[in-house]
């Protein structure tokens with residue numbers, strides 16, 4: 001706190017990371033950072049250690065040059081990737097330590113280094129693990145095969161039924177709360193510079209796949225999703241073992257958009273999934289973490305300050321975009337503290353966050369350090 005009369009910026013970020021596996025796909029050990037081709041390679045380089053560290057360095061710079069223009073509080077946590085439950089509790093109990101005017105977060109990306117952007121919305125998340133149990137033990141597939149429900153096959157069928165031929169999610173009520181954008185808003189969103197060819201080339205796929213009637217930008221920005229994140233069961237080791245397994249499992253995540261809520265979607269998923277199970281199996285659904293979707297207004301003082309700061313350092317006005325990812329705590333900040341967040345991130349979608357060989361551009365890191373003090377300076381006025 002340098003002056004109670006000045007605005008207070010709360011800087012939020014996280015130092016926890018996603019698991020590193022498959023480890024053999026990393027060119028360098030994930031926790032021994034390497035600088036190569038103008039990029040820092042390490043798990044967390046972009047998401048979010050590198051971006052948090054820009055704030056530390058920018059703060060150091062402002063202190064050294066006596067140019068800190070606002071009060072600042074840092075709130076750096078270690079459970080973002082698993083849903084921020086403990087921070088949520090802490091925020092509720094420590095509101096007096098979190099008085100401020102805006103929450104500044106660098107945990108998102110820009111479109112390209114010459115096309116700056118600010119994410120003006122984030123999808124929420126409902127994440128579950130399902131367990132399908134058939135017979136009470138693994139069975140000989142010759143003796144019992146063909147006569148007893150196979151949990152893996154049952155699970156595959158159940159999962160397959162969750163989307164129709166248009167990749168529309170079939171869970172009753174799933175889309176009921178979805179805020180439909182107007183034609184104008186959709187047109188505006190689709191003006192975001194984007195090349196489907198480049199996108200496919202980057203992923204080495206011949207075609208994309210998603211909900212019929214929506215563009216790739218819409219599918220990742222304003223539409224909810226249901227994705228299988230992992231599936232296992234039976235015998236997958238070396239050689240052969242012809243079992244009819246007792247159990248099969250899957251992890252399933254649903255990205256949510258305004259005004260869907262985590263609790264409701266988790267509940268209707270769970271009810272539906274149990275309902276579609278044949279009598280030959282038992283189904284359990286265990287909720288993992290979740291997070292509510294948010295829209296951050298582009299007419300707020302903080303958004304405008306971020307836009308001006310980026311325009312100053314990049315020489316171009318940033319484009320507002322809708323991010324496909326989730327930062328679970330943002331909705332809670334709004335609800336508990338009444339504070340809007342501004343998502344001034346500097347990563348690139350190609351930074352391989354959550355994947356092997358995650359990296360962060362030195363250009364982006366330096367631009368971040370340059371832009372943050374400008375944001376503080378503009379916020380002071």
Ligand SMILES: [Zn+2]
Nearest residue numbers: 047048080107
């Ligand atoms: Zn992150």
